Amino acid sequence: MIAIFDYGAGNLRSVANTLEEIGAAYTLVRDADGLRQASKIVLPGVGHFGQMMRALDQLEVRGTLLDRIDVGVPFLGICLGLQALLEGSEEAPEVRGLARYTGTVTRFPAGARVPHMGWNEVEPRGRCRLLDGLAPNSYLYFAHSYYVPVIPVTAATCTYTTPYTAVLEAGNVFGVQFHPEKSGPLGLAIMKNFVDL
Numbered sequence: 001m002i003a004i005f006d007y008g009a010g011n012l013r014s015v016a017n018t019l020e021e022i023g024a025a026y027t028l029v030r031d032a033d034g035l036r037q038a039s040k041i042v043l044p045g046v047g048h049f050g051q052m053m054r055a056l057d058q059l060e061v062r063g064t065l066l067d068r069i070d071v072g073v074p075f076l077g078i079c080l081g082l083q084a085l086l087e088g089s090e091e092a093p094e095v096r097g098l099a100r101y102t103g104t105v106t107r108f109p110a111g112a113r114v115p116h117m118g119w120n121e122v123e124p125r126g127r128c129r130l131l132d133g134l135a136p137n138s139y140l141y142f143a144h145s146y147y148v149p150v151i152p153v154t155a156a157t158c159t160y161t162t163p164y165t166a167v168l169e170a171g172n173v174f175g176v177q178f179h180p181e182k183s184g185p186l187g188l189a190i191m192k193n194f195v196d197l
Contacts, residue, residue: 002026002195003038005065007055014181015044015078022188024195032064040194041065041073044181045080049105049146050092052080066098074172074197082168082175083148091146100173101153105146112161114145120158122166122178128155130167130174130193138186140166140178147177172197 004015006028019026026042029035043065045052056062069075077085086097089105097105108114119139124131131138147164150157155169158177168175174194180187 001038002040002042003029003034004042004044005035005061006030007052007059009045009047009052009055011044011046011078011179011181014179015042018181018188018191019195022192022195024191031059032061035061035064035068038068038073040197041068041075042078042194043075043081043084044078045082045084046143047080048091049080049083049089049097050095052084053092053095053097056084062098066100069100069173072172074194075174076194077168077175078181079144079177079179082165082177083146085168085173085175086148089146101151101168101170103149103151105148106164107146108161115143116145116147116160117143120160120178122156122158124156124167125154128167128169129197130169130176130190131156132193133189134186140180140186140190141182141184142178143182144177148175 083105085100153170154165156167158166
């Protein structure tokens with residue numbers, strides 16, 4: 001069963017609707033026990049980095065999320081769910097991320113219009129399982145003011161003032177900065193690729 005983690009915010013309904021549309025069974029979970037029973041985990045995220053990480057800690061699931069990733073459970077972080085995989089964010093410097101990967105989530109520079117919102121081109125850096133079957137340089141829907149820099153596990157980039165991580169892929173761990181649940185048929189195809197892993 002695919003678990004959509006509900007930490008009290010995020011696009012839960014939109015993500016659930018997307019899974020329903022492709023015929024994937026899912027459940028909403030809010031605790032460590034729910035995560036332990038999941039065959040795949042989706043962590044959607046909108047809002048503030050610090051608020052999200054504090055909510056995960058209050059729900060006492062930080063360790064369980066990392067444990068499930070470590071044993072090979074496929075994980076998909078969406079938007080803030082991708083950013084949570086890094087050590088921290090300029091949005092909340094006092095709060096530690098999941099620290100699965102080295103790096104800091106960065107704010108777009110002064111003068112850039114934020115949030116970066118709308119349809120933008122995603123450029124693969126080689127094979128990317130989430131983007132299988134999509135035309136190269138497809139356009140997907142973004143809405144964010146902070147970004148994950150390009151790091152060794154970046155599988156695809158987007159450029160807005162600077163190239164940054166649009167898709168992260170490392171073994172069973174995936175993250176996307178765009179919103180597949182708002183990206184129409186291409187978003188459905190991406191979610192199906194994750195479900196079919």
